[in-house]
Amino acid sequence: MTRVKVKYIKISSYLKLCVGAGVSIGGLDGAIRFLLLLVMGQLRASEAMLFSMQVEGWTAGILHVLSVPLLYGLGAALFGVVSYFPFMYYLKCKKGLVIEGVFEGEHCEDIPK
Template sequence: MTRVKVKYLKISSYLKLCVGAGVSIGILDGAIRFLLLLVMGQLSTSKALLFSMQVKGWLAGILQLLSVPLLYGVGAVLFGCVFYFPFMYYLKCKKGLVIEGVFEGEHYGDIPKYSTSHFHRC
């Protein structure tokens, strides 16, 4: 694992991060909703609107399973657009944000790495 300090993010990168997180949460939420309907035996009575058609039963449950991540992704785009500038202000005030992970790219060698001892000072 490598630790890097993020001092600035392009808005496109910030939006990719927000959408990735939003869709991941949406998949989890959609799956939980689908399983709850299945366990409670109400999947056969569920309803959903697909444009102007009303869909019932299993198809409605599957549509919900697929649409919830999409809606979370759209919400994450809106969230990202609204909160990009406050996040950049936060990065500026904190003089960056240290993240840990595995990184690759064309400029990977140029990424300054921070030692663990640097972060454990009090």
């Protein structure tokens, strides 16, 4: 593992992190809700709207599994846009943020191990 101090992050990279986290938690939430519907036997009673059509049952459950990560991703993108400048101010006040991980890229050799 390598420790790196982040002093500045581009808004595009910040949005990638936010949206990636949002889609991940949305996928987990959608899968858990789908499994709970299966366990409780309520999948037949679930409904969803697909454009102007109303779908029920398994199709509605699968639509929920697919749509929840997209909605979480959109919410995370909005969160990223709103929170970027306060986060940059936080980085400036704290003189950076130390993160730890495995990094790749063109300047990877410059990072002390």
